[in-house]
Amino acid sequence: MLEWCLPKDMDLEGVEFKAIASGSHRVSTDFIYFRKGCFFGLACFANMAVESTEERGARMKSVGILSPSYTLLYRYMSFLEHQVRLQLHTPGHYSPLEAFYEDKRALLPPSGESVVTALPANAWGAAINHSMHPEMKFIRFFGEQIMVLWKLALLRRRILIFSPPPVGVVCYRVYCCCCLANISIPGVGVAVPEFRPFFYVNVADISILENELSYVACTTEKIFEEKKDLYDVYVDNQNVKTYRDGLKPLLRLSAADREKYRKLTEQRQMLLYSQEENGDCVSSEEDLFILFFLEQNNRIFQTLSEVAGSSDPTITQESVRAMGLDPHGDRLFLLHLLEIYGYDSLLVSEQLCCS
Numbered sequence: 256m257l258e259w260c261l262p263k264d265m266d267l268e269g270v271e272f273k274a275i276a277s278g279s280h281r282v283s284t285d286f287i288y289f290r291k292g293c294f295f296g297l298a299c300f301a302n303m304a305v306e307s308t309e310e311r312g313a314r315m316k317s318v319g320i321l322s323p324s325y326t327l328l329y330r331y332m333s334f335l336e337h338q339v340r341l342q343l344h345t346p347g348h349y350s351p352l353e354a355f356y357e358d359k360r361a362l363l364p365p366s367g368e369s370v371v372t373a374l375p376a377n378a379w380g381a382a383i384n385h386s387m388h389p390e391m392k393f394i395r396f397f398g399e400q401i402m403v404l405w406k407l408a409l410l411r412r413r414i415l416i417f418s419p420p421p422v423g424v425v426c427y428r429v430y431c432c433c434c435l436a437n438i439s440i441p442g443v444g445v446a447v448p449e450f451r452p453f454f455y456v457n458v459a460d461i462s463i464l465e466n467e468l469s470y471v472a473c474t475t476e477k478i479f480e481e482k483k484d485l486y487d488v489y490v491d492n493q494n495v496k497t498y499r500d501g502l503k504p505l506l507r508l509s510a511a512d513r514e515k516y517r518k519l520t521e522q523r524q525m526l527l528y529s530q531e532e533n534g535d536c537v538s539s540e541e542d543l544f545i546l547f548f549l550e551q552n553n554r555i556f557q558t559l560s561e562v563a564g565s566s567d568p569t570i571t572q573e574s575v576r577a578m579g580l581d582p583h584g585d586r587l588f589l590l591h592l593l594e595i596y597g598y599d600s601l602l603v604s605e606q607l608c609c610s
Contacts, residue, residue, distance in 0.1 A: 273287065
């Protein structure tokens with residue numbers, strides 16, 4: 256149930272099922288990013304044993320905030336964690352929350368239109384350092400599969416990640432997946448569907464997801480796996496799968512994928528070494544992989560733009576290699592890419608006919 260909120264007149268129907276994820280009774284603390292209409296939310300959850308038959312031996316609460324953008328929510332993580340503990344020990348004590356609201360409140364845009372920008376990578380680091388699970392290391396968690404996720408993200412597919420609670424670490428993976436598709440070349444990607452982070456979703460979101468062309472989200476509800484029309488790609492732990500025949504070949508790693516992953520892990524090892532040797536705390540693994548894939552994406556679209564502007568607009572084995580792709584193993588990925596990003600007027604050399 257929704258116990259208390261400000262402002263009183265806001266439509267928060269169903270927010271209690273987002274702020275407390277399905278299955279949360281199995282964990283003692285968690286944090287959850289989610290979407291509510293056109294707003295983003297962050298809630299901190301805590302679970303405390305109590306000697307009360309009325310509460311069936313456990314008191315569980317979440318304290319959360321909503322904002323038009325998710326980029327600054329992490330700043331209030333420690334406040335929310337403190338407040339949820341306060342609510343468990345002294346229920347009904349809302350004055351700190353009222354003071355916080357009066358201090359921070361803003362006029363939310365009535366149309367709900369907002370520019371969603373990327374959350375700085377080190378922001379997540381600050382938000383999750385106190386619970387730095389090994390699985391927070393995105394590269395280490397997915398291993399070579401990160402290359403598969405990169406291609407699917409760049410192709411703007413609908414990606415759904417399943418995991419039992421805690422949800423916070425999985426929300427972080429949603430954010431990381433979004434970063435895989437970053438492109439900084441002006442004008443590229445403006446006509447493709449926005450790759451939107453939905454963070455945590457539950458069955459109440461099914462009607463919304465049905466209309467989404469491109470998204471990445473996570474859930475704790477296994478029932479989603481059966482709803483095959485809602486997603487293109489289903490990620491269960493490190494297992495990436497699809498029921499779409501046209502995408503199945505993309506789950507296979509190409510030679511270029513393995514080479515890119517080798518370079519990425521090499522850079523990661525160098526970073527870990529410099530952190531150990533020099534106490535370098537500024538560079539983070541998140542910064543490293545975000546920059547790695549941004550450069551890779553820019554390389555692809557820079558090459559495509561050059562080919563499109565040349566006197567012979569044909570993609571050859573050489574131009575594919577210049578993109579950092581495999582002329583044979585990445586042919587299908589490249590054809591999808593040309594179609595989605597509007598480069599379908601380019602000719603593809605017959606040398607690339609065999610995959």
